[in-house]
Amino acid sequence: MAKIIAIINEKGGVGKTATATSLAHLLAKKGYNTALIxxxxxxxxxxxxxxxxxxxxxMTINTIIRKIIEDEPLPAPDSYIIKSKSGVDLIPSNYQLFTLERNLCNVDFRERILSQYVNTIKGDYDYIIIDxxxxxxxxxxxxxxxADSIIIPTQSELLSTQGLSELLRHYQLVKQNSNNKLKISGILITMDSANTNLSAQVKDMLQNSFAxxxxxxxxxxxxxxxxxxxxxxxxxxxxxxxxxxAAVAYEEFVEEFLKNELSSKRKELSAVG
Ligand SMILES: Nc1ncnc2c1ncn2[C@@H]1O[C@H](COP(=O)(O)OP(=O)(O)OP(=O)(O)O)[C@@H](O)[C@H]1O
Ligand SMILES: [Mg+2]
Structure with a gap:
């Protein structure tokens, strides 16, 4: 069953897409069956x-979600999943997804629509990344x-880190009430200008706030x-x-991510055993 990794930050332009696509590509390159929603x-x-x-x-993710809302049969994955050159199976999106919030508003169990879809493809992949x-x-x-886990990309700028408390509030609510397996893999600093005072200040601030x-x-x-x-x-x-x-850093990030995954799996297994 695939691990579902969501790349989330409500702030725009912080590197979510660059991170989601690089992570998905590098996982696929390592031989993991990887999809990106x-x-x-x-x-x-x-x-x-x-x-x-x-x-x-x-056909996009919006088409699929509409079908789940309407209780219609889903199309065969081959008809909408794009086999990208990067090795990643892409479940694409377009402007129609902007209507999603409105389309979900009168739907029963509206928080679980994406889960219903993901459950249908989970058996086909090792990782599903959601941008x-x-x-x-x-x-x-x-x-x-x-999701099983969340990665939070943030630029090393104060404004990019401001929405994090709100994101963490939502995370705690979902984890406590509905999805207790959810965890945060970590905050990833993107678009870093190393050796600047600002970059050092933001890293300190993140350490002090969230360590x-x-x-x-x-x-x-x-x-x-x-x-x-x-x-x-x-x-x-x-x-x-x-x-x-930046490419070399993404390679290192994926190594760090996989090492962390392995060590938390070992901890879980030793807690059970
Ligand atoms: N490490 C980087 N160095 C320089 N530019 C970057 C870097 N990472 C991403 N970018 C560029 O910055 C812009 C925003 O990045 P990206 O699209 O990944 O952010 P995003 O969080 O997905 O944005 P949105 O919230 O709009 O979806 C894009 O033009 C992207 O190509
Ligand atoms: Mg994006």
Whole structure:
């Protein structure tokens, strides 16, 4: 059964999509069967993984969710899952997903619609990565209801870290009331300008605010214009320029993430045994 990893921060432009697509690509490269659900109407993960114009797509995550809401049979996965060149199976998205919050508002068990879908493909993958939209609300609660863990990308700027307390409040509520397996893998600092005072201050602030409750990945992703350039070529930075410092950092981040996963699995097993 796949591990579901959600990439969440309600702040926009903090590196969620760059992280989701790089993580998914690097996991696939390591041989894990990996899918990525683009859960943002902007369709940025879809674009990065090769879709030229997501708004022309006939079937997206929104189509699937509509079918679950209407209690209609789901289409065969082959008919909508895009096998991207990065090795990742993409469940794409487009602007139609902007209507999701409204479409869910009168639906019974509306927080569990995405879980119903994910359960249908969970057996086919080792990892399912969910790239999230930059706002809280019912769609994000849906994500937290089906995720095993959350990665929170944040820029090393004060404004990017401001929404974290609100995100943590939602996380605690979902964990206590509905999805007690949910955990936070960690905060990932992105677009870092190392050796600046601001970067050091924000890292200290994060350590002081969250140390003990949330871990902060040791790996930081440096700022590089090539990350944005890669998107124009429909590639992750790791495919586009593998030896770029941001690509190397994403490789290190994935190693750190997998090492942490393994050690928490060992802890769980020894607690049971
Ligand atoms: N390490 C980096 N260095 C420089 N630019 C980056 C880096 N990571 C991402 N970017 C660029 O910054 C912009 C925002 O990144 P990204 O789209 O990953 O953020 P996001 O959190 O997904 O945004 P949104 O909230 O709009 O979905 C994009 O143009 C992206 O190419
Ligand atoms: Mg994004």
């Amino acid at each position: 683009d859960f943002d109407g902007q369709g940025h993960s879809s674009i990065t993984l090769g879709v030229k114009n997501p708004n022309l797509l006939k 999230c939209m930059p706002q809280m609300g019912t769609p994000m609660i849906n994500v937290m209801m089906c 003990g409750s949330i871990s902060i990945f040791q790996t930081c992703i440096p700022r590089s214009i090539k990350v944005a350039e890669a998107v124009g070529h429909h590639k992750t930075i790791c495919e586009y320029i593998p030896d770029n410092p």
